[in-house]
Structure formats: structure tokens, C-alpha cells
Amino acid sequence: MxxxxxxxxxxxxxxxxxxxxxxxxxxxxxxxxxxxxxxxxxxxxxxxxxxxxxxxxxxxxxxxxxxxxxxxxxxxxxxxxxxxxxxxxxxxxxxxxxxxxxxxxxxxxxxxxxxxxxxxxxxxxxxxxxxxxxxxxxxxxxxxxxxxxxxxxxxxxxxxxxxxxxxxxxxxxxxxxxxxxxxSRPLMAEMLCRMDVPEIIHRSSLEVDEPTLTRLKKLALSLDTKFSGHRAFYRNVDEAVFYRSRIAELVVVIEASRRGGQFWENQRAREEAAKLAVRA
Structure with a gap:
């Protein structure tokens, strides 16, 4: 042993x-x-x-x-x-x-x-x-x-x-x-789109500047989120929305929100002007 x-x-x-x-x-x-x-x-x-x-x-x-x-x-x-x-x-x-x-x-x-x-x-x-x-x-x-x-x-x-x-x-x-x-926001927005979760931008109330919106519009015409990144090549945002592109839907929501925000901003300005006129 x-x-x-x-x-x-x-x-x-x-x-x-x-x-x-x-x-x-x-x-x-x-x-x-x-x-x-x-x-x-x-x-x-x-x-x-x-x-x-x-x-x-x-x-x-x-x-x-x-x-x-x-x-x-x-x-x-x-x-x-x-x-x-x-x-x-x-x-x-x-x-x-x-x-x-x-x-x-x-x-x-x-x-x-x-x-x-x-x-x-x-x-x-x-x-x-x-x-x-x-x-x-x-x-x-x-x-x-x-x-x-x-x-x-x-x-x-x-x-x-x-x-x-x-x-x-x-x-x-x-x-x-x-x-x-x-x-880097446009790149990060594209990452969200390619992960098929573009709606996070709206749900999280992330500020969308012009370069980011431009990138989203471009992606809305060339990236179909329904098929996880397959190219679609839509002619315009409206056509992309018709075919249920979630990126295009996000673009529409962002632009509508901007128009609404501008409307209320103009409304407040008119009210302030009216108050000043009364005081005068």
C-alpha cells in the first residue's frame, strides 16, 4: 500500500x-x-x-x-x-x-x-x-x-x-x-427600434429632438418592427402607419404631441396678452 x-x-x-x-x-x-x-x-x-x-x-x-x-x-x-x-x-x-x-x-x-x-x-x-x-x-x-x-x-x-x-x-x-x-440620442433611438421596442421613447417620456425625430422617420420607412428588423421600404410615414409600423406610429404620436404642446403654448400667450390689455 x-x-x-x-x-x-x-x-x-x-x-x-x-x-x-x-x-x-x-x-x-x-x-x-x-x-x-x-x-x-x-x-x-x-x-x-x-x-x-x-x-x-x-x-x-x-x-x-x-x-x-x-x-x-x-x-x-x-x-x-x-x-x-x-x-x-x-x-x-x-x-x-x-x-x-x-x-x-x-x-x-x-x-x-x-x-x-x-x-x-x-x-x-x-x-x-x-x-x-x-x-x-x-x-x-x-x-x-x-x-x-x-x-x-x-x-x-x-x-x-x-x-x-x-x-x-x-x-x-x-x-x-x-x-x-x-x-447619441438618434443612435439610442435606433437601438430601441431594432430591439422592437420603439414605444419606450413615448412611454418613458423621453425628449425627442429634431435629429432624433429625423432618424425615427428614416427608420419608419426602412425598418419593419413587425418582422424584427426585416426591411420594408415604405414610401412615406402614412403608408408605414397603414401597414402597422410601430416606429411610424411613434412618429405620428410625437408630432401630434408637439402640435398639441404648441397649441397650448400659444393659448397661454394669448391669455397673458389679454390680461395685459385689460390692465392697460
């Missing part, structure tokens, strides 16, 4: 020393050297658990942003392949990154290992991260949008709807950031 036990002990595959990845910079070095799918899977699995450096706050935020941005880049194209074809190795890696992103970021809004205590509502509006999120969910006519009936897509969908509503109404003293958020 002792001889057998000795043989087993000598062949222990865990007898060599192990250590943990010590920093995000070390993780990135290992990532650039990866050549197999299995190695990529392993690194992606632990990417958000790698400890953060003891650095100044600004540098820490940059490192956190870098992690999310890298995962978004790797996840690009995770669901964009015909069901009749086998996934490529690149798509398998992208799908793994997507699942980690959903579990570690979208599901928890940033409260993950290494991000504990982070206010995700602030973090996701960091310009670098916000721009990358916009890119990820709009590239390839929305190929990365969460539109499938799966758990991961449901998690990402809830996050995205929350983010759009939050950013759309966000007020900030930083003029550059305020301009970034407002200029």
Missing part, C-alpha cells in the same frame, strides 16, 4: 507551484500570447476577477474602463453567424467573452469582483466606456443587440434599456459630456 501511495503522490499533477495572475497588465500580456481557444476561454473567464492595482482613482477608473472595452471588442460578432453553419473559432471566443460580459457587467451593473462598490450608473457614462457601448450595440446594423430569447440576451436587454433611459435623461455640468449624450 505504501508503494502504491508513493507512486500516486509522485505523479500528482498539482505538485508544481501555482500562482494567481497579479494584475490586469499581466492578464493583457498573457492575452496577447494566447494561441488556442481553450487558453482564451480560461483567461476570459477570470478577466474581471484579476485584482486591481493600488493606484490613484483616475488610473483605477481607466483600468476598469479598459477591461470593459476589451471584452466588448472581443464579444463583437458573438451572435452574427448563420444557424446552418458551424461557428468559427473566433465566434466561439466572442461568445465566451459575451457570456462573461453579461454575467459580470450587465447583470450586476458593475458590482463585480474588482469593481465592488463602483457606481455603475456613473461608470457606464464615462465617455470612453459609453462610446464603446454605443459602438458595440450599433455596429453592423445592430448585430450585437440582445434580441434573442436567451438568458444572456435578456440580461443584456434589461441593462441596455436601463442605460438608454438613464443616459437620455442625464443632466451633467460637463458640457462636452452633455453634448455627447444628446448627440
Amino acid at each position: 505504501e508503494t502504491v501511495a508513493k507512486v500516486v503522490q509522485e505523479s500528482d499533477p498539482l505538485s508544481r507551484p501555482f500562482r494567481e495572475i497579479s494584475s490586469w497588465s499581466e492578464w493583457k500580456k498573457k492575452w496577447t500570447a494566447v494561441t488556442t481557444v481553450e487558453e482564451a476561454f480560461g483567461l476570459l473567464h477570470v478577466g474581471f476577477a484579476v485584482p486591481e492595482k493600488e493606484v490613484k482613482f483616475n488610473a483605477l477608473e481607466e483600468e476598469r474602463a479598459d477591461r470593459v472595452q476589451l471584452y466588448l471588442e472581443v464579444s463583437n460578432g458573438h451572435a452574427f453567424f448563420p444557424s446552418s453553419q458551424k461557428r468559427t473559432l473566433r465566434q466561439k471566443v466572442a461568445e465566451k467573452a459575451w457570456k462573461v460580459l453579461c454575467n459580470e457587467v450587465f447583470a450586476s451593473r458593475g458590482r463585480m469582483a474588482g469593481f465592488t462598490g463602483t457606481d455603475w450608473s456613473i461608470f457606464c457614462t464615462t465617455p470612453a466606456v459609453f462610446r464603446k457601448l454605443l459602438w458595440f450595440f450599433t455596429v453592423g446594423e445592430g448585430q450585437n443587440l440582445p434580441t434573442k430569447p436567451t438568458h444572456d440576451h435578456d440580461v443584456a436587454r434589461k441593462f441596455l434599456l436601463w442605460m438608454i433611459s438613464f443616459v437620455w435623461q442625464l443632466e451633467t455640468p460637463d458640457r462636452d459630456q452633455e453634448k455627447l449624450y444628446k448627440d
Whole structure:
């Protein structure tokens, strides 16, 4: 028995020393050297658990942003392949990154290992991260949008709807950031349309400026929400409404609301003028 036990002990595959990845910079070095799918899977699995450096706050935020941005880049194209074809190795890696992103970021809004205590509502509006999120969910006519009936897509969908509503109404003293958020409204509106939920704009009372309305009109003529993104090419908004395009219906509601608002604004002005005339 002792001889057998000795043989087993000598062949222990865990007898060599192990250590943990010590920093995000070390993780990135290992990532650039990866050549197999299995190695990529392993690194992606632990990417958000790698400890953060003891650095100044600004540098820490940059490192956190870098992690999310890298995962978004790797996840690009995770669901964009015909069901009749086998996934490529690149798509398998992208799908793994997507699942980690959903579990570690979208599901928890940033409260993950290494991000504990982070206010995700602030973090996701960091310009670098916000721009990358916009890119990820709009590239390839929305190929990365969460539109499938799966758990991961449901998690990402809830996050995205929350983010759009939050950013759309966000007020900030930083003029550059305020301009970034407002200029992004047309893109965010398109994301809602491609997810087949354009009515959220009206239900959530989101302010629609002219660039956003112009984008909605364009989408109303070329995107049929009844068929989850199939092109329709209507001649005008009225025709799109006739064929029950929900984007076109939203455009009509917005324009009617504007006309109504202008009517009451003019009415108040007339009443004020009448009061001043009586006093005179």
C-alpha cells in the first residue's frame, strides 16, 4: 500500500507551484500570447476577477474602463453567424467573452469582483466606456443587440434599456459630456427600434429632438418592427402607419404631441396678452 501511495503522490499533477495572475497588465500580456481557444476561454473567464492595482482613482477608473472595452471588442460578432453553419473559432471566443460580459457587467451593473462598490450608473457614462457601448450595440446594423430569447440576451436587454433611459435623461455640468449624450440620442433611438421596442421613447417620456425625430422617420420607412428588423421600404410615414409600423406610429404620436404642446403654448400667450390689455 505504501508503494502504491508513493507512486500516486509522485505523479500528482498539482505538485508544481501555482500562482494567481497579479494584475490586469499581466492578464493583457498573457492575452496577447494566447494561441488556442481553450487558453482564451480560461483567461476570459477570470478577466474581471484579476485584482486591481493600488493606484490613484483616475488610473483605477481607466483600468476598469479598459477591461470593459476589451471584452466588448472581443464579444463583437458573438451572435452574427448563420444557424446552418458551424461557428468559427473566433465566434466561439466572442461568445465566451459575451457570456462573461453579461454575467459580470450587465447583470450586476458593475458590482463585480474588482469593481465592488463602483457606481455603475456613473461608470457606464464615462465617455470612453459609453462610446464603446454605443459602438458595440450599433455596429453592423445592430448585430450585437440582445434580441434573442436567451438568458444572456435578456440580461443584456434589461441593462441596455436601463442605460438608454438613464443616459437620455442625464443632466451633467460637463458640457462636452452633455453634448455627447444628446448627440447619441438618434443612435439610442435606433437601438430601441431594432430591439422592437420603439414605444419606450413615448412611454418613458423621453425628449425627442429634431435629429432624433429625423432618424425615427428614416427608420419608419426602412425598418419593419413587425418582422424584427426585416426591411420594408415604405414610401412615406402614412403608408408605414397603414401597414402597422410601430416606429411610424411613434412618429405620428410625437408630432401630434408637439402640435398639441404648441397649441397650448400659444393659448397661454394669448391669455397673458389679454390680461395685459385689460390692465392697460
